[in-house]
Amino acid sequence: MTDRLERAKSLLRDVHDFPKPGIVFKDITPLLGDGDAFVAVLDDIAARYAPRGVQKILGIEARGFIFGAALAARMGVGFVPARKPKKLPWKTDRAEYALEYGTDAIEIHQQSFAPGERVLLVDDVIATGGTAAAALSLVERQGATAVGAAFVIELGFLQGRAKLPDGLDVYAVMRF
Numbered sequence: 001m002t003d004r005l006e007r008a009k010s011l012l013r014d015v016h017d018f019p020k021p022g023i024v025f026k027d028i029t030p031l032l033g034d035g036d037a038f039v040a041v042l043d044d045i046a047a048r049y050a051p052r053g054v055q056k057i058l059g060i061e062a063r064g065f066i067f068g069a070a071l072a073a074r075m076g077v078g079f080v081p082a083r084k085p086k087k088l089p090w091k092t093d094r095a096e097y098a099l100e101y102g103t104d105a106i107e108i109h110q111q112s113f114a115p116g117e118r119v120l121l122v123d124d125v126i127a128t129g130g131t132a133a134a135a136l137s138l139v140e141r142q143g144a145t146a147v148g149a150a151f152v153i154e155l156g157f158l159q160g161r162a163k164l165p166d167g168l169d170v171y172a173v174m175r176f
């Protein structure tokens with residue numbers, strides 16, 4: 001990792017027992033508040049995926065919107081938001097995924113992607129991988145092609161990567 005990215009990593013704040021006991025929440029807001037750190041993260045992801053012919057970025061609510069939309073503008077491609085249920089106003093496609101207790105779901109608008117369109121998924125953190133796997137299933141359902149999944153932070157001990165499709169170019173700027 002470059003010095004610039006090491007510095008960006010040092011800006012992350014661990015918040016213990018948020019949102020519930022036992023969770024160490026990776027707070028990205030100090031990194032976002034630092035222009036050089038924010039741009040360093042965007043530059044790193046953009047450089048990795050520039051050769052992959054990305055045509056659209058799919059960002060996951062809510063912090064995936066921050067990085068995903070900035071990255072889409074940086075790469076000159078469109079942005080699609082994946083949202084919690086019942087937030088999007090038009091017709092949606094929905095994917096459910098398992099939580100520790102129960103299920104959650106995410107939605108994208110129907111016809112978000114053209115058939116064969118090349119999509120990069122972006123989120124701030126990959127933990128168990130359930131959210132990203134569900135979002136990727138929606139890309140496939142709409143006939144588009146996922147070319148990668150990029151995260152700012154990977155919590156490697158949760159092995160979320162194993163839930164993502166074989167052969168997908170999965171990348172995390174920072175690993176724990």
Ligand code: AMP
Binds near residue numbers: 024025125129
């Ligand atoms: P998962 O589906 O378990 O991979 O969880 C990923 C989603 O939950 C991402 O959208 C993250 O923003 C959020 N998340 C999970 N664990 C953490 C954590 N320790 N710190 C910050 N965000 C987290």
